Amino acid sequence: MTYQIYHKSTFYYQQLVTFSHNLARLKPRETPFQKLASWRLEVAPEAAMRECFDDYFGNAITHLLVREAHTALEVTAHSQVTIDSSALQAYYDTARAHPLSVAEALTRLGVNDPALIDIKQYLFPSVMVPGAGEAIRLFALESFISQRPLFEAAMELMERIFEEFTFESGFSDISTPVEEVFEARKGVCQDFAHLAIAALRALGFAARYVSGYIETTPPEGEEKLFGADASHAWFSLYIPDVGWVDFDPTNNLLPLEKHIVLGWGRDYADVAPLQGVVRSSGESSVGVMVDVRSLE
Numbered sequence: 001m002t003y004q005i006y007h008k009s010t011f012y013y014q015q016l017v018t019f020s021h022n023l024a025r026l027k028p029r030e031t032p033f034q035k036l037a038s039w040r041l042e043v044a045p046e047a048a049m050r051e052c053f054d055d056y057f058g059n060a061i062t063h064l065l066v067r068e069a070h071t072a073l074e075v076t077a078h079s080q081v082t083i084d085s086s087a088l089q090a091y092y093d094t095a096r097a098h099p100l101s102v103a104e105a106l107t108r109l110g111v112n113d114p115a116l117i118d119i120k121q122y123l124f125p126s127v128m129v130p131g132a133g134e135a136i137r138l139f140a141l142e143s144f145i146s147q148r149p150l151f152e153a154a155m156e157l158m159e160r161i162f163e164e165f166t167f168e169s170g171f172s173d174i175s176t177p178v179e180e181v182f183e184a185r186k187g188v189c190q191d192f193a194h195l196a197i198a199a200l201r202a203l204g205f206a207a208r209y210v211s212g213y214i215e216t217t218p219p220e221g222e223e224k225l226f227g228a229d230a231s232h233a234w235f236s237l238y239i240p241d242v243g244w245v246d247f248d249p250t251n252n253l254l255p256l257e258k259h260i261v262l263g264w265g266r267d268y269a270d271v272a273p274l275q276g277v278v279r280s281s282g283e284s285s286v287g288v289m290v291d292v293r294s295l296e
Contacts, residue, residue: 001083001257002037005213006291007231008076009274014282017073020066022276026077027060028212029261033088037080044074057270059263064276075274080295085257092254095151095245102153103146106204108240119238122206126266129178129209132198136182140199154237154247157199161192162252174268189233189250190268196235196249197267206238210246210255211271212262215292229292231273236264260292 007026027039041062049065066073100108109116109123125131143156166186174190178198181187187195193209200207214232234248234255246255263271278284 001085002295003081003083003215003260004291004293004295005079005081005260006076006289006293007079007213007273008074008289010075010287011073011274011284012287013071013073013278013280013284015280016069016071017066017278017280018069019279020064020073020276021278022064022066022073022075022274024062024064024075024077025055025059025211025263025271025273026075026079027062027262028079028081029059029263031261033084033091034261035082035084037082039077039079042074042076042078045070055270057263057265059265059271081260083257083260088256091243092245092256095239095242098149098151098239098242100150100240100242101147102144102150105150105240109204109206109238119206122208122238122266123201123204125201127269128174128267129194129198129201132202133179136178136195136199137202139182140203144203150237150239151242151245154200154245157196158247158249159252161196161249165192165195165249167250174272192249193233193235194267196247200235200237208236208238208244208264209267209271210234210236210261210264211268211273213260213290213292214248214251214255215258215260215294229290231262231288231290232259233268234259 028036030036043064045066045068047064048067051063053061055061140157144153168186169188172187172191178194181191181195197207197209211233216229234246236244236246239245248255265271
């Protein structure tokens, strides 16, 4: 599958901004299953300086320095990616067939192995997933029985979040604590990804946050409206001998050809699409428009 992605973020400022620094994470990653055919970034007003580099997690970042005074800043990314859904399905089939149990996986993750250094950073609390209370740990423990295959347990955790939690836009923002989402039993995709990560880490597993897009389908007989898509988020679990395996609790499915990976990290704070500082005063707001189109 080949997709064109349009992602436009517009920041509106109450007062004149005379100077701003911004970090844009809007370039889709290259993975064994996803190839980036083209990408460009438009900025208005134009940045006086651009610098591209990869962050600690391997995500592509563009540093933008804007010196021109402005009351609105537009950052628009145009991307084209191709996803090898057959290879990705084969990878999931391998993970599904792997007999590694929950107990065996915990033992493997507990050894002092230099090959696991990168993996182990995803075992610990992070900025937006500072830990999980006993209630969340017990919630996860219902699925992660010692002799059960790890993949099967993760599938059930994903399904339970989908069935027991309600998707409700506007209930939370990105800073809403995981415990609050768990108690209210509602949230959005970022909340459900953070909840799953908190639950998995509470049991001793390595879990990371994946940021990206998902193609949406209009109702039958209706034309898809431009900008009707949105950013999306899901979680990934490390399974020894297999690797990182993705799960989408918002939709209760394994991410395949409709999911486009933008980046990953310990939580949302590591992969926020845009972060920055400005020299100004007053309030600000942001508007986002995303469009994902299949070219096939």
